[in-house]
Amino acid sequence: GDSVTQMEGPVTLSEEAFLTINCTYTATGYPSLFWYVQYPGEGLQLLLKATKADDKGSNKGFEATYRKETTSFHLEKGSVQVSDSAVYFCALTLNNAGNMLTFGGGTRLMVKP
Amino acid sequence: DVKVTQSSRYLVKRTGEKVFLECVQDMDHENMFWYRQDPGLGLRLIYFSYDVKMKEKGDIPEGYSVSREKKERFSLILESASTNQTSMYLCASSLWTRSPSEETQYFGPGTRLLVL
Numbered sequence: 001g002d003s004v005t006q007m008e009g010p011v012t013l014s015e016e017a018f019l020t021i022n023c024t025y026t027a028t029g030y031p032s033l034f035w036y037v038q039y040p041g042e043g044l045q046l047l048l049k050a051t052k053a054d055d056k057g058s059n060k061g062f063e064a065t066y067r068k069e070t071t072s073f074h075l076e077k078g079s080v081q082v083s084d085s086a087v088y089f090c091a092l093t094l095n096n097a098g099n100m101l102t103f104g105g106g107t108r109l110m111v112k113p
Numbered sequence: 114d115v116k117v118t119q120s121s122r123y124l125v126k127r128t129g130e131k132v133f134l135e136c137v138q139d140m141d142h143e144n145m146f147w148y149r150q151d152p153g154l155g156l157r158l159i160y161f162s163y164d165v166k167m168k169e170k171g172d173i174p175e176g177y178s179v180s181r182e183k184k185e186r187f188s189l190i191l192e193s194a195s196t197n198q199t200s201m202y203l204c205a206s207s208l209w210t211r212s213p214s215e216e217t218q219y220f221g222p223g224t225r226l227l228v229l
Contacts, residue, residue, distance in 0.1 A: 043221050
């Protein structure tokens with residue numbers, strides 16, 4: 001079946017460090033890909049998305065590029081802040097799956113001042 | 114502002130009790146979802162609903178049921194709570210879109226349920 005695999009956390013970085021959180025997927029069709037973020041004590045919120053190969057999603061300094069050849073959608077940020085500390089979820093949906101999302105296991109990011 | 118609310122942030126119940134988790138959205142969304150969130154497993158879909166009185170099983174429906182009598186409200190029911198249902202439960206809603214690539218789900222803050 002369809003699945004999403006993320007690197008295990010926690011990822012601990014110092015402020016202004018470069019961030020990469022890896023995400024790879026397996027899917028029977030051509031998925032749309034998403035990153036959601038969950039700040040402490042809150043629900044998930046959409047961070048960015050990409051709907052076709054080579055698309056780049058971006059928001060709040062975060063970027064991710066849809067790589068069909070490597071079935072990946074890695075999340076990157078050039079300079080993290082303490083306020084970026086959260087859990088990040090990679091997810092996909094397929095055109096034949098209605099509105100259902102398949103989530104990865106989540107990666108906790110901790111940014112220290 | 115988009116709002117999904119859940120009836121409780123924390124809940125403690127005993128094994129065998131019937132448990133109701135309520136979710137309300139104020140965005141007139143057609144779709145509503147119930148997930149459980151467990152460390153390392155991410156979010157797993159329990160049930161979802163495309164419309165009033167309609168429901169579809171997700172990946173892990175066993176031990177759960179749902180009710181959607183009004184468009185804005187989606188209830189998750191644990192008929193007889195068990196300790197393996199201790200988890201964080203998240204409700205979400207989304208607008209119906211012709212293209213799933215336009216899907217954006219809005220989440221509530223979650224209910225942390227402990228079953229003793």
